[in-house]
Amino acid sequence: MKITSVLSGGLDSTVLTYKLLAEGHSVRAVSICYGQRHQRELSYAARTTRKLGIPWRMIDLSVLKDIFGKSSQTSNNVTVPHGHYEEEVMKLTVVPNRNMILLAVAAGWAIGQGDEAIAYAAHAGDHAIYPDCRPVFVDAMVRALQLCHYGPVILLAPFLGITKADIVKLGDSLGVPFAETWSCYEGGERHCGQCGTCIERKEAFVLAGMVDPTEYLA
């Protein structure tokens, strides 16, 4: 199948891209800058696609940065909360309707390029905090993308029923160089080790029983 992979440069979407290629699909990757604090992830996406030798398109929608109101990931006035994803304060990291925007733009590009499907890496661990990673949301987007053009755009979200630890195991079996993926919401020189996504990343390696090659500041 001809598939556009929505690649942030993070661990999940990198493993997804490796998986699609391993399955023999023709894969193109798209990354979107929406003004995220951790734009550093995009350079990881660039590196991954160069390494894999697949077409990559970065779409710069950083003008969206100031439409989202009070999200720690797009507003300079909101501090990135530290702690576990389960905590209420983590809601500050939600960028309103981010995933619909990413999927909508990716689908526009996919149609323009003649791809049949788009893939994104929402997973079971995301649901607690992110409304736009829940299976009910994904189901609704599957339907909307089926109907948005003359023919359907197929939405693939193969990680929806598995955890980040499962993704780490899968990535290991596919030879994903995890050190070449970026998670940290702070977007500094190194992973902070204290924000929600760093803590989730650490946990995933522990649960998968694997060595975490990430250099954390704390």
Added chain:
Amino acid sequence: MKITSVLSGGLDSTVLTYKLLAEGHSVRAVSICYGQRHQRELSYAARTTRKLGIPWRMIDLSVLKDIFGKSSQTSNNVTVPHGHYEEEVMKLTVVPNRNMILLAVAAGWAIGQGDEAIAYAAHAGDHAIYPDCRPVFVDAMVRALQLCHYGPVILLAPFLGITKADIVKLGDSLGVPFAETWSCYEGGERHCGQCGTCIERKEAFVLAGMVDPTEYLA
């Protein structure tokens, strides 16, 4: 209700914005530049919102212009087809997944601003040619927008069951200055009178039994 109106500056979305205000809603308008050939419409949106005294936000996503492939509305290499919407050649005017992108971005802004709903002006006459104006697509987007955040974003599409002639009649009853709306896909100094949307506009006034104040070149 607090509503974000997706206002292109065209006839339909202008009447929609007047209607929402007449119903007593608190209305904000958002217009999106996606690199459309007929960007002129956006200056009409600006004028309308100034006249109505409502907040207006223009979001410049013109970098999207070259992701859409061969659409006459975003590619300089594709000529705007002339003729009736029913004709096959009018498919050239479709911008792939445009409406999902507009609705997704409008919803992100609406959530950031604390609005409860977004409204757009898809109508019964659009269906033949535009997949992303069909009721089935709108139904799917209603569902996706209900689920994209912690609380629902309500999607209003009150013109879905009525024609452009009905919209003209409604606009007349609301005092909409039709000459201050822009339809033409060519986006020149005046309405060309020959593209699909000009012909539809002319027809709507005839069917509504009303005088068309638009100055057409042909």
